[in-house]
């Protein structure tokens with residue numbers, strides 16, 4: 118394989134002859150080609166002497182065209198680069214019709230780039246985001262592997278909808294116009310592919326718990342699907358989630374793990390994605406110049422990441438948080454859209470962001486009211502709260518949701534009855550509480566929320582290659 122621009126710019130083998138394949142970013146003065154191959158942010162400058170090449174060939178060197186080049190790497194006299202490629206051989210592998218190519222060498226809006234998502238990974242911004250995304254994904258696997266966790270592949274098609282994490286997408290091969298019906302007139306899913314109604318999963322947790330009961334420490338990292346109609350900058354209908362699950366671990370262990378894990382992956386990005394993060398930081402600073410002072414973030418991107426990686430998260434109980442919110446200025450002045458009146462209120466994104474600003478640090482909220490959390494969370498002695506935890510991040514709000522699980526068979530069963538969950542359907546889940554049950558805990562990290570935080574981007578649609586949101590499944 119030919120060398121990548123990243124390798125060439127790292128090694129800078131001045132004096133050697135190189136071959137490479139790359140795309141044209143710009144072609145100036147019929148002489149200087151800025152080349153990109155996606156391996157890194159920087160472009161490689163190639164210099165062509167037009168006496169050596171036919172005019173019709175050079176006319177095909179347009180923005181976006183794919184080239185194969187051979188040349189000598191030399192020290193550059195010009196500003197902006199140390200080395201450049203003195204081209205001796207040039208072939209245009211794929212032409213790019215200059216007037217139709219949507220990515221002109223100028224600044225495009227993020228909204229426009231979403232419409233050409235099939236090409237946007239060729240821009241500096243999306244190249245940087247996708248390289249950071251990859252590094253975070255790699256760091257996540259590395260972290261868990263080093264800590265002795267096993268990666269468990271939980272199913273994507275599921276027959277249970279008991280998690281209650283959100284609306285589900287139905288998976289069916291029945292004839293939509295003329296489905297088989299039961300005597301009562303409902304759709305007869307017994308006739309369907311799996312002989313029962315199935316959906317796309319909203320979480321791998323319940324199966325991860327089964328894994329933890331055999332393997333001790335497991336994690337999932339897979340796509341999850343939620344058919345909620347939330348058109349926000351933080352919600353996707355298809356997103357990736359990381360869900361560790363640990364046997365013999367309580368909520369404190371769970372908080373320690375989540376905090377250590379988040380700091381590790383952020384430090385990894387700081388170490389391995391410096392160039393891309395510096396570029397994204399600059400992009401953000403430029404963007405923020407157009408915003409009013411009050412909407413700008415308090416810290417530049419790298420400083421913010423460093424801060425989170427080096428400082429303790431604040432651990433605050435739900436009850437304590439409600440008191441702070443109730444007495445807060447925006448609540449008293451009725452500035453919150455949802456006013457906090459009493460204990461038991463569900464927290465909205467505006468409240469989560471307020472708490473993070475109040476503590477000037479990531480916050481781990483724990484011991485939520487049982488009524489607003491899932492059935493599987495362990496009930497506290499007070500019988501009002503459960504051992505839940507949410508981690509709130511600056512500018513993002515909730516990034517992690519998790520809990521200690523209810524390991525007591527009778528308590529879990531009672532809870533399922535209260536939540537109207539079919540005992541029969543979840544008999545396999547209940548079985549773990551019958552045979553060698555133990556304390557266990559886990560959490561879910563929304564991968565795109567993490568990428569959003571680390572890249573400093575403002576919209577979740579811009580940190581996944583091809584976003585799925587209400588009304589949009591293009592590409």
Ligand code: 4AD
Pocket residue numbers: 282319320321322343351352353354356358360361515516517518519520559560561562563564565566
């Ligand atoms: O809080 P959630 O719903 O928790 C669960 O699904 C648990 N089963 C996790 C567990 O304990 N194993 O989702 C976990 C995280 C959220 O904190 C958020 O970061 C992310 O998943 N998330 C979304 N990200 C993008 N788009 C959406 N629609 C999301 N919904 C949740």
Ligand code: MG
Pocket residue numbers: 507515517518
């Ligand atoms: Mg949650």
